[in-house]
Amino acid sequence: MTVVQNGTTNGSASSAPTKPAGLDASKLKITLSQNLKPIPPPETLIFGQTTTDHMVFVEYDPVNGWSAPEIKPYGPLNLDPMSSCFQYCPNVFEGMKAYIGPDGKPRLFRPEMNMARMKRSADRVSLPVFDTEELLKIIKRFIEVEARWIPKAKGHSLYIRPTIIGTRASLGVGPSNHAILYVVVSPAGPYFKTGSRAVSLLAVTEHVRAWPGGTGGYKLSLNYAPTFMPQQAAAQKGYDQVLWILGEDKHVTEVGAMNFFVVVKRDDGDLDVLTPPLDGTILPGLTRDSVLKLTAAHPSRTSLPNLPNSLKLYPHEQLLTMSQIIEWSKQGRLLEAFGVGTAVVVVGVGKIGFEGQDIILPQHEGGLGPVSRALYERIVDIQEGKVEWEHWSVPCDEQ
């Protein structure tokens, strides 16, 4: 193994320097599995536990750059125990989903946003640069190869997990100039096994998910392990998820691993749809962005399902403090709260525990109020290619 540090090789200096190769989808090699697995019934799926037949695999080293991408049989990674991914965690991932459209073709939802975010994340932990358009081409081809794994039931999809891990095998603290980029997929039903019901949240102030100047605005693997223990503690108190609170003003950042929204009735009878701003402590979620854009479009550019055209929605990105939320609740103006993310799409909130009191939200059949249900229905319809909107749903055979 050639060991490289600070951009200079410690090996032979006789070879002429060449520019490391970029990620190149045209070099893709496909090796199909000779033993395809049986597809499990959709109702037995638990999120993220089913592996498929193949994976995407590409390696980076500072001399050769990115290797020829491979689609090959799903299998383990072989890594030196000193690898940076274990020791210092320069690891990033994305969450995407593939759906079967009415034309029978696999499609993705706003995939260029995942690619751009993945590049930002990789830059933040000093991973090697890569061409996002090339990665998207490889993922589209991969989804076509694994298309038989896309469940067709409504609310089901093939979850896609592009991942880059640092593989520099050295204990010196510093950027990883070796990496592996891989993509695995897993067929998925609804994220919460509880089915359609509102979740309960426990507002947590003693543990903090993200901080100004930290990494909460990037999709880094390292943002997640610190949430396990507070999440377990919330579950022991009978709450489903953690509502992350920050600062002396006790403002909300995220819920579990989701972005957070509230629907507040205005004096004029219309509705404010509010979510915290992207101040560096909030993940810039695709579903978050989609919710903001769709609420802004109702009713002037589209009618969201079962919402009257006489009702106006006003999306705002603004700080949401717990005292505001309590005040709106007392005034009867807090109509809905919900979490959004790629895995869950939209999930309703039934109550929020805060400083020993529970804030109770209006209850709705299936856990979703009129606005969150309309957003869920419309987003899933766009994702599944049933409603066309701004080319958000992209067929995999479109290059």
Added chain:
Amino acid sequence: MTVVQNGTTNGSASSAPTKPAGLDASKLKITLSQNLKPIPPPETLIFGQTTTDHMVFVEYDPVNGWSAPEIKPYGPLNLDPMSSCFQYCPNVFEGMKAYIGPDGKPRLFRPEMNMARMKRSADRVSLPVFDTEELLKIIKRFIEVEARWIPKAKGHSLYIRPTIIGTRASLGVGPSNHAILYVVVSPAGPYFKTGSRAVSLLAVTEHVRAWPGGTGGYKLSLNYAPTFMPQQAAAQKGYDQVLWILGEDKHVTEVGAMNFFVVVKRDDGDLDVLTPPLDGTILPGLTRDSVLKLTAAHPSRTSLPNLPNSLKLYPHEQLLTMSQIIEWSKQGRLLEAFGVGTAVVVVGVGKIGFEGQDIILPQHEGGLGPVSRALYERIVDIQEGKVEWEHWSVPCDEQ
């Protein structure tokens, strides 16, 4: 593979529940390599880049608990791409060192502190529990097996890296109930290749290493990758290391991956030796603790090398703001600043860049002032078994 979630197996429910096995050093199996590697000359060592012949390996699963520990030939780990260590980073490690004592026997430095910290770290990211005394027995035996790798030159040692990684193969965000505990070692010379000179620091406020309610007080692998990019930016500006600043009062937390100390002259001519308190944003370092204890012992219980007994040292754990440091510097009272850690032991600071100005410290031969040099000499003498102090240096054959 048996997939387990929330403590219940999805496999057969017919087998009677048994308590998972604890970590047990008495089950240790040793398989020696048939091809021992050549030992490189000490002067060629770069920190953390040399692997040895063997490693410790133990696996945990929720049904069987910890497997029989193995010392076996050094080799790669084989891991499912969905493993938690890549996706969510519940990975912890320790930094320890082995030395050859005057009696020719390998010895460790305050190893029970590393074990206790590792357990705290593992708990913070919900890794399986383990018996720290058993792990220490395994490490001692491992060091005896690898004893030929311990360099004998002063300031050299065999760096020890115990590591636990989460290996649950599922994309659902949650604790890893599968894990691998492994230990690798690497012979090491002085940490900084520049040799003995003071380092320069750039005080950084726009990126934050740790925060109240975060994980900066634990030795988690995930604390390190976010520091790569700020460290690179500091290097581009000509500074060796980052000085991490937090809060509106701009107080110091750590330097690079080290604890931070300053020596300030008192009105009575004695010296304050100051370091930030363990408020959750500071790693509770072994070297930090050793510095506090040794300064408190001078001159009443021991005389530190080349420091007069008429000089009293007053250790304090207190917040250190940049404005205080600037003020002390202007008054001519800021005599020394230094970083401490297992890898570096003690390294002097020559200047601190802050808001476009450089705070210049008094310059000393070899980069260390009288107090930091005395601490470096004494700690290394204790580590190498040349000076006995409170049983801090523990022979590996002592069980």
